[in-house]
Amino acid sequence: MNTVLSRANSLFAFSLSVMAALTFGCFITTAFKDRSVPVDIHVSKVMIKNVDDFTGPRERSDLGFVTFDISANLQPIFDWNVKELFLYLTAEYSTKSNALNQVVLWDKIVLRGDSTKLNLKDVKSKYFFFDDGNGLRANKNITLTLSWNVVPNAGILPLVMGSGHKSLAFPETYETAKSY
Amino acid sequence: MDYKGQKLAEQIFQGIILVSAVIGFIYGLSIQQFGWTVYIMLGGFTVSCLLTLPPWPMYRKNPLSWQPAVPETSGENRDKPQESQKKKKHK
Numbered sequence: 199m200n201t202v203l204s205r206a207n208s209l210f211a212f213s214l215s216v217m218a219a220l221t222f223g224c225f226i227t228t229a230f231k232d233r234s235v236p237v238d239i240h241v242s243k244v245m246i247k248n249v250d251d252f253t254g255p256r257e258r259s260d261l262g263f264v265t266f267d268i269s270a271n272l273q274p275i276f277d278w279n280v281k282e283l284f285l286y287l288t289a290e291y292s293t294k295s296n297a298l299n300q301v302v303l304w305d306k307i308v309l310r311g312d313s314t315k316l317n318l319k320d321v322k323s324k325y326f327f328f329d330d331g332n333g334l335r336a337n338k339n340i341t342l343t344l345s346w347n348v349v350p351n352a353g354i355l356p357l358v359m360g361s362g363h364k365s366l367a368f369p370e371t372y373e374t375a376k377s378y
Numbered sequence: 379m380d381y382k383g384q385k386l387a388e389q390i391f392q393g394i395i396l397v398s399a400v401i402g403f404i405y406g407l408s409i410q411q412f413g414w415t416v417y418i419m420l421g422g423f424t425v426s427c428l429l430t431l432p433p434w435p436m437y438r439k440n441p442l443s444w445q446p447a448v449p450e451t452s453g454e455n456r457d458k459p460q461e462s463q464k465k466k467k468h469k
Binding site for chain 1 (some may be wrong): 403
């Protein structure tokens, strides 16, 4: 502590240690918070096609098309330890060949500072809803849920499911040669 | 800086950093923005730098009292190397 550099070194190291303790405090104040909010999903149009799936092992697979509305208020989730939310819409169903299938249809990133009221209408799916086989046709129970991944400033990244889901059924027949 | 001054400087910067950390934590928690906690900490850091890095006169109030310089003569120069040789033999 007898030279300027020695004092500067000591001061800087102490500040960094205190900063680390503050970050831990930030994590502790939000670690046990419930980050689930009610979500409202509405489906307006459902269509199914049977097309060649070049990524799969068989000749033709079922390809589903879902047009949906989502509304949710995400404001209660954002606190001082949340940097952004990664939202994704999952379709969950079971077929004869697979007991559990989960397909992500659509996702969105909501940064802190963006509008937190989610009110989307007539959204088409972003990703293809391919089935592993032909299990979508006349499938009575497909459940759509909106989940999100909370990206914090400091701490764990929890995967939270919104409380609210929508069940839909696919039609019995395939659409023929109609463009989407 | 003398020793008491160094101790005073250390106490000052530790106190300022801790106080700004507590204020920053409480303020950031109340407005729910961690960015402000970091800004207040940086402000405390800058104030500590200004107060403790340059050797201000308040850190030089207790200078060490050195012994007065003893004028050296040639006789003492000869004695000293002999004394140091004797000590080495005893070891």
